[in-house]
Amino acid sequence: xxxxxxxxxxxLLCGALAWTVEKRFQGAGNWITLSGLxxxxxxxxxxxxxxxxxxxxxxxxxxNIHFALWFDGLALLMVVLTIGLAILALAVSWRDIxxxxxxxxxxxMFSIAGIIGVFLAADLFLFFLFWEVMLLPMTALILIxxxxxxxxxxxxxxxxxxxxxxxxxxxxxxxxxxxxxxTGQLSFSLSALANLSLDSVLEWWLMLGFFIAFAVKxxxxxxxxxxxxxxxxxxxxxxVLLAGILLKTGAYGLIRIVLPLFPDASMQFAPIAVTLGVxxxxxxxxxxxxxxxxxxxxxxxxxxxxxxxxLALFSWREVAFQGAILTIVAHGISSAALFSMAxxxxxxxxxxxxxxxxxxxxxxxxxxxxxxIFVMAGIGMPGLANFNGELLTLLGSYQTFPTHTIVAALGIxxxxxxxxxxxxxxxxxxxxxxxxxxxxxxxxxxxxxILALFYFGLQPHILLELSADTLNNLLEIxxxxxx
Amino acid sequence: xxxxxxxxxxxxxxxxxxxxxxxxxxxxxxxxVLAQGLTVLTLTLALGALIRQYPTDMRTITLLFxxxxxxxxxxxxxxxxxxxxxxxxxxYMGKNSKEVAEEFYILLLLSCLGSILLVMSRHVxxxxxxxxxxSLSMLxxxxxxxxxxxxxxxxxxxxxxxxxxxxxxxLGFALLYATSGQLLLTQMLSSPxxxxxxxxxxxxxxxxxxxxxxxxxxFWTPDVYQGAPVNSTLLLxxxxxxxxxxxxxxxxxxxxxxxxxxxxxxxxxxxxxxxLLGNWLALQQRSLKRLMAYSAxxxxxxxxxxxxxxxxxxxxLVLEGASxxxxxYLVASILIFAVLTLLSKLDxxxxxxxxxxxQGLFWQHPWLAxxxxxxxxxxxGMPITIGFIGKFYLLTLAVKLSAxxxxxxxxxxxxxxxxxxxxxxxxxxxxxxxxxxxxSGAYLSKMWIGVITAGLLLLGILPGLLGDELRRILAIG
Numbered sequence: 009x010x011x012x013x014x015x016x017x018x019x020l021l022c023g024a025l026a027w028t029v030e031k032r033f034q035g036a037g038n039w040i041t042l043s044g045l046x047x048x049x050x051x052x053x054x055x056x057x058x059x060x061x062x063x064x065x066x067x068x069x070x071x072n073i074h075f076a077l078w079f080d081g082l083a084l085l086m087v088v089l090t091i092g093l094a095i096l097a098l099a100v101s102w103r104d105i106x107x108x109x110x111x112x113x114x115x116x117m118f119s120i121a122g123i124i125g126v127f128l129a130a131d132l133f134l135f136f137l138f139w140e141v142m143l144l145p146m147t148a149l150i151l152i153x154x155x156x157x158x159x160x161x162x163x164x165x166x167x168x169x170x171x172x173x174x175x176x177x178x179x180x181x182x183x184x185x186x187x188x189x190x191t192g193q194l195s196f197s198l199s200a201l202a203n204l205s206l207d208s209v210l211e212w213w214l215m216l217g218f219f220i221a222f223a224v225k226x227x228x229x230x231x232x233x234x235x236x237x238x239x240x241x242x243x244x245x246x247x248v249l250l251a252g253i254l255l256k257t258g259a260y261g262l263i264r265i266v267l268p269l270f271p272d273a274s275m276q277f278a279p280i281a282v283t284l285g286v287x288x289x290x291x292x293x294x295x296x297x298x299x300x301x302x303x304x305x306x307x308x309x310x311x312x313x314x315x316x317x318x319l320a321l322f323s324w325r326e327v328a329f330q331g332a333i334l335t336i337v338a339h340g341i342s343s344a345a346l347f348s349m350a351x352x353x354x355x356x357x358x359x360x361x362x363x364x365x366x367x368x369x370x371x372x373x374x375x376x377x378x379x380x381i382f383v384m385a386g387i388g389m390p391g392l393a394n395f396n397g398e399l400l401t402l403l404g405s406y407q408t409f410p411t412h413t414i415v416a417a418l419g420i421x422x423x424x425x426x427x428x429x430x431x432x433x434x435x436x437x438x439x440x441x442x443x444x445x446x447x448x449x450x451x452x453x454x455x456x457x458i459l460a461l462f463y464f465g466l467q468p469h470i471l472l473e474l475s476a477d478t479l480n481n482l483l484e485i486x487x488x489x490x491x
Numbered sequence: 492x493x494x495x496x497x498x499x500x501x502x503x504x505x506x507x508x509x510x511x512x513x514x515x516x517x518x519x520x521x522x523x524v525l526a527q528g529l530t531v532l533t534l535t536l537a538l539g540a541l542i543r544q545y546p547t548d549m550r551t552i553t554l555l556f557x558x559x560x561x562x563x564x565x566x567x568x569x570x571x572x573x574x575x576x577x578x579x580x581x582x583y584m585g586k587n588s589k590e591v592a593e594e595f596y597i598l599l600l601l602s603c604l605g606s607i608l609l610v611m612s613r614h615v616x617x618x619x620x621x622x623x624x625x626s627l628s629m630l631x632x633x634x635x636x637x638x639x640x641x642x643x644x645x646x647x648x649x650x651x652x653x654x655x656x657x658x659x660x661x662l663g664f665a666l667l668y669a670t671s672g673q674l675l676l677t678q679m680l681s682s683p684x685x686x687x688x689x690x691x692x693x694x695x696x697x698x699x700x701x702x703x704x705x706x707x708x709x710f711w712t713p714d715v716y717q718g719a720p721v722n723s724t725l726l727l728x729x730x731x732x733x734x735x736x737x738x739x740x741x742x743x744x745x746x747x748x749x750x751x752x753x754x755x756x757x758x759x760x761x762x763x764x765x766x767l768l769g770n771w772l773a774l775q776q777r778s779l780k781r782l783m784a785y786s787a788x789x790x791x792x793x794x795x796x797x798x799x800x801x802x803x804x805x806x807x808l809v810l811e812g813a814s815x816x817x818x819x820y821l822v823a824s825i826l827i828f829a830v831l832t833l834l835s836k837l838d839x840x841x842x843x844x845x846x847x848x849x850q851g852l853f854w855q856h857p858w859l860a861x862x863x864x865x866x867x868x869x870x871x872g873m874p875i876t877i878g879f880i881g882k883f884y885l886l887t888l889a890v891k892l893s894a895x896x897x898x899x900x901x902x903x904x905x906x907x908x909x910x911x912x913x914x915x916x917x918x919x920x921x922x923x924x925x926x927x928x929x930x931s932g933a934y935l936s937k938m939w940i941g942v943i944t945a946g947l948l949l950l951g952i953l954p955g956l957l958g959d960e961l962r963r964i965l966a967i968g
Binding site: 066067068069070071108136137140141144148151152159162163166167170171174175177178181182184185 | 891917959962
């Protein structure tokens with residue numbers, strides 16, 4: 009269906025348009041981007057109502073590469089999340105960006121296009137292309153509009169993700185060549201490659217190539233060190249996108265590529281992956297506790313939460329898979345929410361240090377309440393979205409990896425410690441700073457976020473129904489391959 | 492020589508006529524605009540003639556030359572480079588330069604002539620003659636501003652070392668001739684090789700590796716690049732590399748099977764060393780020209796990978812890969828040096844070369860900076876640029892042959908390369924510090940740069956446009 013490709017063209021067009029128009033009319037870029045995003049949201053909901061759809065155009069015949077897109081429930085979920093958080097990113101930076109606004113919107117929309125491309129691609133060459141392309145505008149966002157140490161953070165972010173994705177490129181090529189040796193024709197199509205029966209050594213190496221690329225994005229300890237810098241230095245919009253969606257592309261890659269294409273190897277690899285996942289949970293939580301920078305604290309908590317996704321995915325259980333999907337969405341919303349709070353505070357007091365905050369409840373009760381809800385969501389309070397994800401993850405993976413799960417459960421306790429620590433130092437205690445409360449625009453989007461957190465906390469089945477096909481497919485594969 | 496053979500030589504003849512016309516013009520009345528116009532006209536006519544009678548199979552032209560598709564494709568690339576240099580020289584010199592203009596264009600045409608003949612050569616005599624024609628005319632262009640000390644120093648270095656390299660080449664051919672008694676390249680290499688012949692071949696490879704600045708014969712590159720006027724550096728980094736590589740790959744494909752294993756080993760090490768060392772040394776460069784010199788070393792290492800693999804299997808994909816990669820490299824080099832040329836003046840003591848001088852270019856001249864950014868991204872092999880497709884070809888080749896050492900070196904090299912390319916790009920986007928002057932006017936040159944940039948993006952986004960046709964263009968398989 010051709011309309012599917014408009015999910016990619018539309019942000020590109022809007023970005024270019026916003027850049028050119030902003031030069032003439034100050035402030036027009038915001039409105040163009042906003043209307044573009046709302047248009048995309050309507051389009052994706054319309055496409056979603058039509059059910060699963062695909063698209064395939066000839067692209068590079070010499071290597072049998074197609075411009076192929078594939079849109080199913082999971083893709084719908086991720087694209088809606090992307091667009092929703094993009095609107096949030098736009099809302100938080102509505103007046104924050106004072107320099108080169110047009111170019112800012114251009115970069116924002118181009119990275120959105122790249123991310124949506126990653127979620128839709130059904131051809132590995134195309135997937136790789138989008139995977140790389142979404143990096144460039146994101147790096148530009150960090151580099152141009154970031155905080156004091158932005159250059160270092162941008163280089164680190166770019167090189168970490170780029171270097172690891174080179175491994176993925178080699179794995180993709182090797183996989184396509186393997187298809188050629190088996191069937192006589194090169195192919196990069198995901199569905200064609202899923203039918204290959206791979207030699208176990210080859211499968212292991214290929215799996216590793218993909219896994220490392222995704223693990224860097226996820227991020228997994230010990231490949232995480234780009235994340236705290238990138239998240240801290242990025243402008244608020246950049247942090248929202250990074251934590252909300254970009255990390256999820258790693259998890260999405262695991263679900264779409266690593267698990268279905270290399271089931272044997274990933275089952276073999278599961279103990280290592282799960283150990284690293286648990287390590288990420290504990291390490292992230294401990295590091296988060298010892299931070300004094302608001303954004304850095306949230307960044308480390310992201311590492312901890314994404315460890316749950318890794319744990320869930322590699323335990324190969326239905327309940328755990330569902331937990332992973334819920335965590336992906338819930339963490340997307342809650343971490344983006346916390347980063348936007350950090351942005352709001354930084355905009356007012358020009359500092360991210362918890363030491364400079366304190367006692368802010370007195371002056372800004374609305375802000376304090378909102379932050380408290382976000383923190384509670386982050387530490388997995390029942391009734392809010394994150395709780396379901398973590399519960400199902402632990403429930404599912406206990407069947408396969410009981411010891412790991414017990415240790416991971418400790419991570420939840422730690423998350424309460426660092427979460428409350430954050431809230432207590434920022435909003436309670438003696439008053440350190442004078443701060444103005446949330447104003448109209450901020451109240452609107454923070455209450456929408458709260459609504460989303462409660463909604464998915466109480467109605468998680470919507471997410472599970474959307475992703476059911478993908479998960480069932482994985483479970484079928486698991487049944488065939490389980491030793 | 493029959494009339495038909497003469498007809499096949501038409502592009503070459505057109506350039507010869509162009510050289511003579513320019514000489515007459517210089518004697519009659521000096522006018523740099525006229526000279527530039529004549530040069531561009533000559534090159535465009537030659538391009539038209541080449542496209543019109545683009546070879547579909549191999550035809551020999553006398554004993555010395557041959558007219559075949561691979562050479563044809565490379566000649567197209569060479570003419571593209573020469574046109575770029577000719578178009579950029581006008582704005583670079585300005586209206587009232589201290590140096591004379593016509594001679595530069597004559598030298599440019601001569602070295603373009605040499606490079607096209609080199610690509611067409613099938614005989615030792617024509618190889619030596621055309622390689623010298625190319626190098627010697629380039630030598631004069633490297634020192635075109637005689638008041639620049641660094642330029643003179645660089646040219647002197649190039650003269651001595653290039654002379655030494657040519658003598659290696661000659662000695663190598665002499666040894667090969669001594670054992671085989673043949674001077675045609677195909678016959679010379681098809682007879683069984685003994686130790687003397689093998690060492691002769693290694694010497695030939697060394698001579699060519701010098702021109703390609705492959706490690707360990709790369710030492711001259713940074714100094715010469717830095718010293719030369721930036722437009723001549725462009726010629727050196729593109730024209731001579733492309734032409735010599737065409738000959739190189741031709742020779743490699745002729746290697747007898749029993750010698751292959753040794754050559755694979757030797758060339759693999761050269762490729763790995765070039766990729767790693769080139770990228771490594773580029774890391775801390777402040778001078779853009781030196782950075783480009785090391786980057787050229789690394790990129791020649793990458794194309795050499797194709798050469799190494801050529802000895803393995805699947806000639807068709809190898810030739811396609813090498814051609815695409817070289818095209819990508821040339822396009823990116825032309826664009827980077829073109830931007831530098833538009834920001835520099837021949838008459839000044841120094842070109843714009845120091846990295847901090849470029850700080851904030853994007854905010855002052857967004858188009859120039861965008862072109863440069865795209866070119867560097869292409870060199871770094873980022874998707875949606877032509878460089879990525881080139882890298883994709885080469886990686887496919889290397890993985891197909893399971894040449895894991897080469898793959899590893901390519902990956903490490905690319906990862907290291909990212910850093911310094913990124914450093915340049917970040918500098919372009921940093922806050923503006925001081926005013927950067929660009930040459931005003933020169934609309935034709937800027938349009939040409941625009942066309943090449945569009946090509947860089949188009950062939951990166953729709954690689955099928957060229958990739959699907961390349962088999963037919965190169966008439967292989």
